[in-house]
């Protein structure tokens with residue numbers, strides 16, 4: 002028998018793991034105190050965290066919630082916690098949160114004078130329209146986020162892009178209906194003409210016809226229908242928009258708009274058609290090369306120079322377009338990354354089965370490319386939402402814009418941290434939720450393989 | 451390379467070459483940029499033929515069969531598949547792709563869809579078959595390739611051999627008249643090669659017109675009615691398998707066979 006020959010005669014029994022690797026003590030030993038350096042760093046970090054908390058917690062929690070001015074706040078603080086206590090004056094939030102949420106949006110826009118005082122006879126609850134907008138957003142987004150919800154809810158999602166601006170701005174209901182008709186025109190033009198004039202020509206017609214409709218025919222059509230069947234709600238002007246309502250409005254429109262436009266731009270960038278490709282590359286690179294602030298200034302001032310004198314072009318609408326285009330360019334690049342990561346075999350598999358370009362994109366390529374791009378897409382969403390605060394620079398009263406007004410008020414003159422902390426917390430809640438959702442989605446899509 | 455693909459007796463009752471032409475390739479040339487990859491290809495494939503294409507790597511085998519369903523575009527000559535000439539006309543291309551199924555070396559299944567969805571996708575969207583009927587057809591073919599119990603899994607959960615059989619079933623669900631195989635077993639572990647070859651043999655026994663790029667010479671001997679040897683973008687030799695293997699005429703063929711069969 003040689004040395005290397007070996008036969009096991011008895012199988013080994015299972016043993017408990019050594020005690021030092023299990024339980025809290027084992028975990029702490031392995032992760033926090035595994036070496037001298039590690040232990041020193043652990044202790045230093047704990048000291049630092051405690052130091053910061055010892056400053057922030059008393060300020061945040063030994064604070065005042067009910068007061069009518071900063072002076073009153075200070076007096077209450079002094080009386081309750083003593084001479085030297087620095088406490089937060091959350092009373093400003095208590096006093097102004099309605100404004101921070103809704104801006105100057107009239108609570109009861111039921112007649113042309115837009116009632117601002119007590120509820121008039123037979124009025125809807127206060128701020129019914131912006132609240133309905135929030136509810137609509139939630140109802141429209143929910144079935145997209147969670148596929149366990151009934152698929153019928155997607156009808157709300159389809160209606161929402163048209164209903165949301167109408168709820169916010171008001172006016173005749175025929176306007177959003179006419180806008181939706183533009184998409185229907187494009188769809189049917191493609192469906193029935195593509196077979197006759199060919200795929201590409203059909204596509205061009207399906208883009209050009211709706212644009213003509215939106216630019217020249219939609220307005221007269223809506224007016225005509227309104228004169229036949231009057232269905233309208235009071236108009237609220239853009240300069241009344243403000244607070245988190247305007248942040249969410251701009252953020253949601255930009256997020257919802259940038260995804261489809263980004264997909265089209267990313268596909269265009271990959272196109273074999275030279276002109277399409279050049280247009281897409283030019284657009285993406287131009288937008289990515291210009292700061293958003295610049296685009297917003299263009300939207301707020303420069304556009305007036307180019308537009309024919311006398312044209313009314315709503316400032317919020319301009320901002321919406323600019324922010325959406327800006328977000329689309331970034332979205333296109335993220336999605337292009339996802340497309341590039343797909344193996345060629347996926348295209349070939351789809352082609353060999355006879356799927357046409359659009360079917361292959363919709364059923365095979367995009368679902369996978371978007372899945373790969375989820376982290377990038379959500380980062381973009383978060384970025385867009387935070388960038389909406391930039392509109393305060395062109396005098397739109399988003400929460401940051403409102404802080405100036407609040408601090409200019411004699412009662413709250415000198416207040417600072419509380420307002421910004423509150424705004425930061427609200428933004429954090431939104432952005433953190435998006436981030437967690439993206440992680441949930443990644444995990445869910447991974448386990449299904 | 452396994453010399454014998456299978457121990458099984460092959461049923462030749464339905465394996466006969468018809469007189470109708472399935473694929474006609476006349477003086478076809480193709481370039482990648484300046485690189486002349488296919489040179490003066492002439493090939494007529496009759497219905498029911500089982501053709502094996504062999505040749506060294508880079509000789510243009512893949513490119514040739516990918517031209518047949520227009521995954522690659524040829525620049526000169528004609529390719530007529532089932533009476534439809536392949537031009538830049540999208541209608542013709544769609545028509546040909548509906549009649550021609552293809553299996554790839556790396557399967558190219560869609561990883562985000564279940565096995566069943568992989569199989570029903572094209573029938574539903576391209577042939578406009580109702581979903582229920584498409585699912586029945588899919589289950590029928592999945593049974594045929596012996597993996598009906600995996601229908602609700604995702605491709606990533608299957609072994610390579612199973613994935614390739616799904617890929618074959620997926621193509622069959624389109625009820626193609628011609629099947630193209632591009633090295634269907636060369637990405638597989640040896641023990642899985644047999645199960646895929648068995649599936650292909652069954653297909654041949656049912657009289658399917660097949661063109662297979664493969665190095666499985668056992669399969670070629672048993673199933674093919676014609677073996678084509680390609681080198682440097684040209685068809686160098688073609689013959690019945692018996693003659694091809696026992697009595698190769700060209701020196702290149704002899705060299706290739708001696709390398710691949712190891713004598």
Ligand SMILES: Nc1ncnc2c1ncn2[C@@H]1O[C@H](COP(=O)(O)OP(=O)(O)O)[C@@H](O)[C@H]1O
Pocket residue numbers: 482485487505506507508509510511512513514
């Ligand atoms: N997309 C492509 N662009 C340029 N050259 C290519 C491309 N695809 C294949 N080739 C070249 O064409 C030749 C034939 O390739 P291929 O048909 O894949 O050979 P085979 O399948 O016989 O191994 C090879 O030299 C390869 O490098």
Ligand SMILES: [Mg+2]
Pocket residue numbers: 511512513633
């Ligand atoms: Mg090859």
